[in-house]
Amino acid sequence: MYSNKPCTYASSFSDMSNVVVLDNGGGLIKAGHGGERDPAVIIPNCLYRPLSSKKFIHPSPTTTEDLTSAAVRRPIDRGYLINTDLQRDIWAHLFSSLLHVTPSASSLLLTEPLFTLPSIQRATDELVFEDFNFKSLFVADSPSLVHLYEASRRPYGLVSKAQCSLVVDCGFSFTHAAPVFQNFTVNYAVKRIDLGGKALTNYLKELVSYRAINVMDETFIIDDVKEKLCFVSLDVARDLQIARKRGKDNLLRCTYVLPDGVTHTKGFVKDPDAAKKYLSLSDGSLPKPLETEKDVGQTEVTNATRDRKRIDLTKNEFDLTNERFLVPEMIFQPADLGMNEAGLAECIVRSVNSCQSYLQSVLYESIILTGGSTLFPCFAERLERELRPLVPDNYQVKITTQEDPILGVWRGGSLLASSPDFEAMCVTKADYEELGSARCRRRFFH
Amino acid sequence: MEDERRMSTRTRKVAPKMAAALASADNRTQAALARLEALENDNAGIETVEINDDDDEASLDDDEEGYTQKRHSKGTKRKTRQAKALEDARKAPRSFLELLHEANLESLPPHVPSYLKAAVGPPSSTSRRYFCTVCGFAASYTCVKCGMRFCCIRCQNIHNDTRCLKFVA
Numbered sequence: 001m002y003s004n005k006p007c008t009y010a011s012s013f014s015d016m017s018n019v020v021v022l023d024n025g026g027g028l029i030k031a032g033h034g035g036e037r038d039p040a041v042i043i044p045n046c047l048y049r050p051l052s053s054k055k056f057i058h059p060s061p062t063t064t065e066d067l068t069s070a071a072v073r074r075p076i077d078r079g080y081l082i083n084t085d086l087q088r089d090i091w092a093h094l095f096s097s098l099l100h101v102t103p104s105a106s107s108l109l110l111t112e113p114l115f116t117l118p119s120i121q122r123a124t125d126e127l128v129f130e131d132f133n134f135k136s137l138f139v140a141d142s143p144s145l146v147h148l149y150e151a152s153r154r155p156y157g158l159v160s161k162a163q164c165s166l167v168v169d170c171g172f173s174f175t176h177a178a179p180v181f182q183n184f185t186v187n188y189a190v191k192r193i194d195l196g197g198k199a200l201t202n203y204l205k206e207l208v209s210y211r212a213i214n215v216m217d218e219t220f221i222i223d224d225v226k227e228k229l230c231f232v233s234l235d236v237a238r239d240l241q242i243a244r245k246r247g248k249d250n251l252l253r254c255t256y257v258l259p260d261g262v263t264h265t266k267g268f269v270k271d272p273d274a275a276k277k278y279l280s281l282s283d284g285s286l287p288k289p290l291e292t293e294k295d296v297g298q299t300e301v302t303n304a305t306r307d308r309k310r311i312d313l314t315k316n317e318f319d320l321t322n323e324r325f326l327v328p329e330m331i332f333q334p335a336d337l338g339m340n341e342a343g344l345a346e347c348i349v350r351s352v353n354s355c356q357s358y359l360q361s362v363l364y365e366s367i368i369l370t371g372g373s374t375l376f377p378c379f380a381e382r383l384e385r386e387l388r389p390l391v392p393d394n395y396q397v398k399i400t401t402q403e404d405p406i407l408g409v410w411r412g413g414s415l416l417a418s419s420p421d422f423e424a425m426c427v428t429k430a431d432y433e434e435l436g437s438a439r440c441r442r443r444f445f446h
Numbered sequence: 447m448e449d450e451r452r453m454s455t456r457t458r459k460v461a462p463k464m465a466a467a468l469a470s471a472d473n474r475t476q477a478a479l480a481r482l483e484a485l486e487n488d489n490a491g492i493e494t495v496e497i498n499d500d501d502d503e504a505s506l507d508d509d510e511e512g513y514t515q516k517r518h519s520k521g522t523k524r525k526t527r528q529a530k531a532l533e534d535a536r537k538a539p540r541s542f543l544e545l546l547h548e549a550n551l552e553s554l555p556p557h558v559p560s561y562l563k564a565a566v567g568p569p570s571s572t573s574r575r576y577f578c579t580v581c582g583f584a585a586s587y588t589c590v591k592c593g594m595r596f597c598c599i600r601c602q603n604i605h606n607d608t609r610c611l612k613f614v615a
C-alpha cells in the first residue's frame with residue numbers, strides 16, 4: 001500500500017489543503033490539513049451544556065466558559081461511534097466554522113478504531129459521503145499511522161529498518177497493544193484493555209467524591225486535576241506510606257482549588273512546585289519507614305479529622321495524596337478495581353506472543369507509547385520495570401514515548417495524506433455509490 | 447445549595463442500579479459490576495428512558511432541550527404522545543454494547559480477528575491488592591453487604607454512614 005520511505009514535510013506540501021485529516025477520538029478531535037505538521041483544530045468531541053446555558057453548545061478551542069457542572073454528550077461510547085446525529089452536528093460545525101473547508105471539494109483521511117463493527121462502518125460511510133459529500137475517503141487505524149510517523153522521523157532507526165513496531169495506544173476509551181508490520185497493523189495479535197483516560201477521570205471523581213467533596217458532575221475539572229497532579233508510582237507500597245505522613249514529610253500531598261465562578265472560572269493547583277516534590281523521591285529506596293503500625297494509624301486519624309474540618313470550612317479546595325498514583329495504577333493492575341483484565345505489561349506480552357517468533361525480539365525493542373494517558377510522569381519507567389521480568393532475558397526491551405502522544409496519530413495521518421499515492425488509496429464517492437460500504441471497506445484491508 | 451442539587455441528580459441516576467442490586471441474590475457482584483459500569487459514564491444531563499418510564503415525556507423534552515428538539519422539529523408536530531415516544535425510542539442511539547450484541551461476533555470463524563478476540567483476558571496472577579475505598583490505604587476488611595473494602599473501624603463507619611450500597615454513577 002503506502003511506502004514508508006523517509007519523507008520530509010518540506011517535500012510534501014503539494015495539494016495540502018485538499019485532504020482533511022481527522023483523528024476522531026472519543027475524547028478529542030484532532031483535525032487539520034494533510035501535509036501540515038500539526039492539526040489546526042483540537043476540540044473535545046462532545047457538546048456540552050454549562051450551567052449558564054440552556055442548550056448544549058459546541059466547545060470552542062478558545063473557550064473561557066465556566067464548565068463547572070456542565071453536562072456532556074459524546075458521540076462515542078467505549079471508543080466507537082454510536083451517535084451519528086451528534087457526530088454530524090459536531091463535524092458540521094468543525095468543517096464550516098473551525099476548519100473552513102468544503103467537504104465536496106476535499107478528501108478525508110479519517111481514523112477509526114480497530115475492530116469497528118460493520119454496522120458502525122456503514123453509518124460512518126453514510127455520514128462521510130451522504131451527509132457531507134466528501135470527494136473521497138481513506139480510513140486508517142491509529143497504530144499504523146503512529147508507526148508511519150515514527151519510522152519517517154528516524155529513517156535509519158530500528159522501527160524504520162525492521163518495518164515493525166509495537167504501538168501501545170493508551171487513549172480516552174481504551175488501551176491497545178498493536179504490532180505493526182510493514183505498515184499494517186497485525187490485527188490478529190492486537191490486545192485490548194477496556195480502560196482509558198475516561199475511566200481514569202471517572203475513578204478520580206469517585207475517589208475525590210468519597211473523600212472530600214462531591215465532584216461527580218465535574219468532568220472537565222477532574223480531567224484537569226488528573227492531568228496536572230496524577231503520576232505513575234514506581235513503588236506503590238512506599239508511596240502509600242509516604243502518602244500517610246504528616247506535614248512536610250508528606251511529599252505527595254497537594255491542593256487543588258476549584259473554580260469559584262467569580263474570581264476564577266478554571267481550577268488550579270495551589271502550589272505547583274510543592275506538587276512536584278514527589279519527583280525527588282529517590283527511586284526504589286525508601287527514606288525510612290521507621291514508624292510502627294500503630295503510629296501510622298494515629299497519623300491517619302489525625303490527618304483525616306483535620307482534613308474533614310478544613311473541607312467543611314472552605315469547600316472550594318481539596319487535598320490529594322494517594323489518589324495521585326492510585327488512579328493511573330489501574331492501567332497496570334485493572335484487577336485492583338475488580339476488573340477481570342490483565343494489566344498493561346501482560347497485555348503487551350500477550351500481543352507479542354501472538355506474533356510470529358521471528359518478530360518478537362524486534363517488537364520488544366521497538367515499543368512506541370502513544371495516547372494521552374501515557375503522559376503521566378513515570379509511565380514508561382514503570383512499564384519497563386513490569387515488562388522486563390516477563391520478557392526472555394536475551395531480548396532487549398526498549399520503550400519510546402512519542403514526542404507528543406496526543407498528536408502522534410494525527411501527524412502520521414498528515415504524512416500519509418501528503419504522500420503521492422494517497423489519492424489512489426482512497427475510495428471515491430462514485431465507488432461508494434457503485435459498490436456500497438462493505439465492498440469499499442475491503443479496500444482499506446481492515 | 448449547589449451541593450444539594452448535585453446530590454439529588456445523583457440519587458436519581460443511581461436508583462435503578464440500586465434496585466437491581468437489592469433485588470439480586472448477590473449484592474456484592476452487582477455492586478462491583480455497577481461500579482465498573484459507572485467508569486464509562488458521562489454526565490450527560492439526561493435520565494435514560496428506562497429509568498423514568500412513568501413520566502418520560504415531560505422530562506425528556508425538558509432535558510433534551512436544544513439537541514433533540516432540533517432533530518425532531520422537522521417532523522410533524524402533531525404526533526400523538528405515544529407515537530412520538532415510540533419514535534424516540536427507535537431513534538435513540540444505541541449503546542456500543544447493544545450494537546456489539548447485534549453484530550453477533552461469536553458466530554465468526556475462530557481465525558477471524560474481532561473485537562471480542564482482541565480482549566486482553568484475565569490476569570495470569572489471581573492475587574489482587576485491596577485498597578480501602580474510603581482512604582485508599584491497604585484494606586483487609588470487606589463490607590458484608592456490598593463487598594467494598596475498608597481498612598479500619600473509622601473507615602468502616604464512614605462507609606456505613608455515607609456510601610454502603612450507594613454506587614456513585
Ligand SMILES: [Zn+2]
Pocket residue numbers: 578579580581582583596597598601
Ligand atoms: Zn481506610
Ligand SMILES: [Zn+2]
Pocket residue numbers: 589590591592593594605606609610611
Ligand atoms: Zn457496604
